Amino acid sequence: MTGVLIAGTGMYVPSQVVTNDDMAKIVDTSDEWISQRTGIRERRISKGETNSYMGTRAAKQAMDNAGVNGAELDMIIGCTCTPDYFYPSMACIIQNELDAGNAFCWDLNAACTGFIYALDVAQHYLAMGKKNILIVCSEVMSKQLDFSDRSTCVLFGDGAAAVVLQPADKLYASYLKSEGSLGGHIVSTALKPRGVYATDKDNPEYTKFENTHKHYIRMSGSDVYRFAVKAMPEALIGACESACVDVEDVDLIIPHQANLRIIETAAKRLGIGMEKMYVNVDKYGNTSCVSIPLSLAELASKGKLKRGDKLALVGFGAGLTYGSVVLEW
Structure with a gap:
C-alpha cells in the first residue's frame, strides 16, 4: 500500500x-x-x-x-x-x-x-x-x-x-521543491555567535542575509507574491501529473492560506473557478504550516469531505519552499 x-x-x-x-x-x-x-x-x-x-x-x-x-x-x-x-x-x-x-x-x-x-x-x-x-x-x-x-x-x-x-x-502523489537562492525574501534571524571567543561575529562573509531586528519577520511582499503565483500552479500541476489526474478532476484544492489575491491568481492561472479553492484566510490569517491541516480539520468537522474525494493540497513558504500533494480522502 x-x-x-x-x-x-x-x-x-x-x-x-x-x-x-x-x-x-x-x-x-x-x-x-x-x-x-x-x-x-x-x-x-x-x-x-x-x-x-x-x-x-x-x-x-x-x-x-x-x-x-x-x-x-x-x-x-x-x-x-x-x-x-x-x-x-x-x-x-x-x-x-x-x-x-x-x-x-x-x-x-x-x-x-x-x-x-x-x-x-x-x-x-x-x-x-x-x-x-x-x-x-x-x-x-x-x-x-x-x-x-x-x-x-x-x-x-x-x-x-x-x-x-x-x-x-489509495491515490497519492507529491511534488516538492525548494529555491534556496530566494531565501532572502522571508527572513527571521536566530541566535548569532556570541561570547568572548566570537571575536569575528560581524564578519559579513559569515552572514548570508542581513540580520532582522531582533527575531522579527522581514518579508519582501511583492517578491513573495510573484514567486507564489508561479510556484503554486507548478506544484499542483506536477503532483497531478504524477498522480495521472487532471486538475479539473480534483474535487477540492486546499491551498496555503497566505493571501486571497495569491489564491485567486493561482486559480486563474490554473484555469479553474474559485469554487474549487477552499478559503478561510478571512478568519485565521496566515497561520504558516498550520493553515492546510487546519482547513482539513475544519472541513472534516463540518462533514464537507467524503471518502474517495480527490484532494489537492498546495503550499509555499520561507526557504523558499513549495510543494503539493494529491491524495484521496
Missing part, C-alpha cells in the same frame, strides 16, 4: 480574536486596507498559549477522531518555525503529553510548506511498514511579529492542527 488514509483530524485556535479594526488601533492601517489587499478580516492571537500546548490539544482531537491512543503511535512529526525551545523538540514535548512512549519524535521546519513536506515524509514511512503517524503543526507567529510594521503584523495568526495517518491503498 503506497497511499495514506487521513484517519483523524484536529485543530486548536486561541480564543482571542483580533479584528482588522483592532489592528488599526495599534498600527497605521484599516480594515479596508487589509481586507482589500489580503482578504483577511480577523486572526487568532495567543494570549500566552505555547506551540506545545496548542499542538497537544489538536493532537488529542485528531487521535480521538481516529480512534487511536498514544501507545499506538509509531512516529510524531512536529512542524513549526516558531518553537517554544530549540530543544527539546515540540514533538518530544507532545509525546510526553500523549503518553506516546513507542513513537520516535522530531521537528521539521519548512515554514509554511511544512505540512506538505511532513505528509510526504510520513507517506514514505507508512510505505515501509509504520501503522500510525501523527503530524502536529503548531505556530505562534505573533511572537515573530513587529507590531509597528503594518506590512507584516496584520498578516499572521496563531493556531495548531494535527492529523493521524495510516497506510492505505
Whole structure:
C-alpha cells in the first residue's frame, strides 16, 4: 500500500480574536486596507498559549477522531518555525503529553510548506511498514511579529492542527521543491555567535542575509507574491501529473492560506473557478504550516469531505519552499 488514509483530524485556535479594526488601533492601517489587499478580516492571537500546548490539544482531537491512543503511535512529526525551545523538540514535548512512549519524535521546519513536506515524509514511512503517524503543526507567529510594521503584523495568526495517518491503498502523489537562492525574501534571524571567543561575529562573509531586528519577520511582499503565483500552479500541476489526474478532476484544492489575491491568481492561472479553492484566510490569517491541516480539520468537522474525494493540497513558504500533494480522502 503506497497511499495514506487521513484517519483523524484536529485543530486548536486561541480564543482571542483580533479584528482588522483592532489592528488599526495599534498600527497605521484599516480594515479596508487589509481586507482589500489580503482578504483577511480577523486572526487568532495567543494570549500566552505555547506551540506545545496548542499542538497537544489538536493532537488529542485528531487521535480521538481516529480512534487511536498514544501507545499506538509509531512516529510524531512536529512542524513549526516558531518553537517554544530549540530543544527539546515540540514533538518530544507532545509525546510526553500523549503518553506516546513507542513513537520516535522530531521537528521539521519548512515554514509554511511544512505540512506538505511532513505528509510526504510520513507517506514514505507508512510505505515501509509504520501503522500510525501523527503530524502536529503548531505556530505562534505573533511572537515573530513587529507590531509597528503594518506590512507584516496584520498578516499572521496563531493556531495548531494535527492529523493521524495510516497506510492505505489509495491515490497519492507529491511534488516538492525548494529555491534556496530566494531565501532572502522571508527572513527571521536566530541566535548569532556570541561570547568572548566570537571575536569575528560581524564578519559579513559569515552572514548570508542581513540580520532582522531582533527575531522579527522581514518579508519582501511583492517578491513573495510573484514567486507564489508561479510556484503554486507548478506544484499542483506536477503532483497531478504524477498522480495521472487532471486538475479539473480534483474535487477540492486546499491551498496555503497566505493571501486571497495569491489564491485567486493561482486559480486563474490554473484555469479553474474559485469554487474549487477552499478559503478561510478571512478568519485565521496566515497561520504558516498550520493553515492546510487546519482547513482539513475544519472541513472534516463540518462533514464537507467524503471518502474517495480527490484532494489537492498546495503550499509555499520561507526557504523558499513549495510543494503539493494529491491524495484521496
